[in-house]
Amino acid sequence: MAVPTAQRDLQWLKNSLQAAIELELSTLPPYLCAMWSIQAPTVAPGQAASQLIDSVIQQEMTHMGLVSNLLTAIGGTPQIAQGYANFISYPGPLPGGVRPSLTVVLSGLTKPLVHDVFMQIEFPEGGPIKFAALAAGEVFPTIGAFYDAIQDAFNQLSPSLSKTNQLTSPAVGVTLIQTPTDVSNAISLIKVQGEGTDQSPDAGQGTTQLAHYYRFAELYVGKTLVAQPGGGFAFNGAPIPFPDTFTMAPIPEGGYQNPSPAAKAALSTFDNLFSDLLDKLDAAWSSGNQAALTAAVIDMRGLAAAAQPLFSIPLPSPEDGFYGPDFKYMPKNERN
Numbered sequence: 216m217a218v219p220t221a222q223r224d225l226q227w228l229k230n231s232l233q234a235a236i237e238l239e240l241s242t243l244p245p246y247l248c249a250m251w252s253i254q255a256p257t258v259a260p261g262q263a264a265s266q267l268i269d270s271v272i273q274q275e276m277t278h279m280g281l282v283s284n285l286l287t288a289i290g291g292t293p294q295i296a297q298g299y300a301n302f303i304s305y306p307g308p309l310p311g312g313v314r315p316s317l318t319v320v321l322s323g324l325t326k327p328l329v330h331d332v333f334m335q336i337e338f339p340e341g342g343p344i345k346f347a348a349l350a351a352g353e354v355f356p357t358i359g360a361f362y363d364a365i366q367d368a369f370n371q372l373s374p375s376l377s378k379t380n381q382l383t384s385p386a387v388g389v390t391l392i393q394t395p396t397d398v399s400n401a402i403s404l405i406k407v408q409g410e411g412t413d414q415s416p417d418a419g420q421g422t423t424q425l426a427h428y429y430r431f432a433e434l435y436v437g438k439t440l441v442a443q444p445g446g447g448f449a450f451n452g453a454p455i456p457f458p459d460t461f462t463m464a465p466i467p468e469g470g471y472q473n474p475s476p477a478a479k480a481a482l483s484t485f486d487n488l489f490s491d492l493l494d495k496l497d498a499a500w501s502s503g504n505q506a507a508l509t510a511a512v513i514d515m516r517g518l519a520a521a522a523q524p525l526f527s528i529p530l531p532s533p534e535d536g537f538y539g540p541d542f543k544y545m546p547k548n549e550r551n
Contacts, residue, residue, distance in 0.1 A: 220367065225289065228368045232286035235365065237298045237310035238358065239279035242336060244305065244542040245319055246272050249333075251522050252323035252460045252539065260456035264324070267434055267455070271427045273387060274408045276515075280382065280389030281401040283500050285365075288376040288392040293500045296493040300544040306468055309336065313361050323463030323526075323539060329435045337409050337428040359406045366402045369395070380503035384512075416440060416448060461526040462536035470541050478528045478538045483551055485521040488514055490545040 218227055246268055250256070256265035283293040302310050306320045317335050322328050340359030373395070381391050392398060409427045416429040425433070429440050432450070439452030474482060492514035499507035522540040529537055 220364075220371075223364070223368045223371070225372055225374055228365065228372060228374070229286060229289060229291040231311070231361075231365050231368070232282055232289075232291060233294060233298060234302075234311035235282045235361070236279060236286065236293050236295060237302050238313060238361070239275055239282060240295065240299055241303045241310055241319065242275050243272060243279075244540075245321055245328075245332065246275070247518070247522075248321045248463060248539055248542075249324040249328060251519055252463045252526060254459045254461060256458075261458035263455050264434055264458045267430050268324075270424065271430060274427070277384075277387045277389060278405045278408070280384055280387065281392075281405060283496075284381045284389065284392045285398065285401060287381050287500060288378070288398075289374045290377070292380075293497070295496045295500070296490070296544060297497075299493055305466060305542070311361055313358050314338065320465045321539065321542065322465040323536070324458070324460045326435055326457060329431050333431045334428055334435065337426070337431060339426075339428055340406075358409055362402050362406050366399065369398050369402075380500060382499055382503060382505060382508050384508065461539075463526060463539035464530060464536040466539065466541050470543060471538065474538065475528065475531070478525065481521075481524045481528065481538070482541060482543075485518070485525070485540045486543045486545050487550045488517060488521050489540075489542055490547075490550060492518070493544060494547070 223231075250265055250268040250272065253261045253265050255261040283295075286293055298310075306318050308315060309317060309319060314335060317332070319332055319336065320328070336358070338357055340357045340363070376393055376395075376398070378391050378393055383389055383391060388404075390397070390401075392401060407426065416425045424430075425440060433439050433455055434457070436450040436455075437457060438450045438454055440448050440450050441452040443449050471478065471482070492511050495507045495511035495514065498504055499511060518540075525538040525540055527537065
């Protein structure tokens, strides 16, 4: 983003799309930790909160797939595992220079986490609808602004687009990028699903589902956001009770130091599976391998079961809560 617009060449575009992949990937571990920490995710009130967070996670996976296709379309190769290992850490910043003052943590679900981290990740470019006064006089280098710069570069460069090695996933809406319209549609979808438009929290999505910022706001406020007869929106719909959760303390910088034997074993199992997943995503996009993508999706579904034992293992100081998944990428020669 610091590079002047006139100097944003094809390599800048490739680098920015790689950063966008890392940006989308970086949101998944904190959202997953929060969702998995809900004690009864299939029973009210935990079910509503779990479904809300899961709906955001599913769309973040769509965004990551679309950005990977955007990069592949212009001759780049997504570096998912190494991008994660080199540029994503917790606690730490978002990749790509987005919201540079924000520190993202891995923690169990709490109201402060929703307000101070999740809503800030998804903060709308022009400020929240009907809440723009909260941002008066401030400039927010948002995810939307980042994708605007990427769209501008596509418009300026008009790069050739190839479908070679691109992947599709109808289940989550990952489609091929073959035309400039496909580029614009993909970028618009990513922006609108994340932050809405400057007219509505849900405009342009083709459903009544709110953009991510407003879904997290519903969880924080405890009520659904609904359109008002006279115009505007208000949090005066059906209640969304905040669920009971396992007290997963924020993972410290550098990860857990000297975890208990039980925690160490559970962390190793989880991290090995997570690392395998990232490697399979790399293999998928490096050769257009749909089977590798399917295998990665299977690994993704297995992460929750691998994480659950950690929520019942107390930290050395019991008053600090319990362990949780640390989402470490392990090089192949260090895996069990």
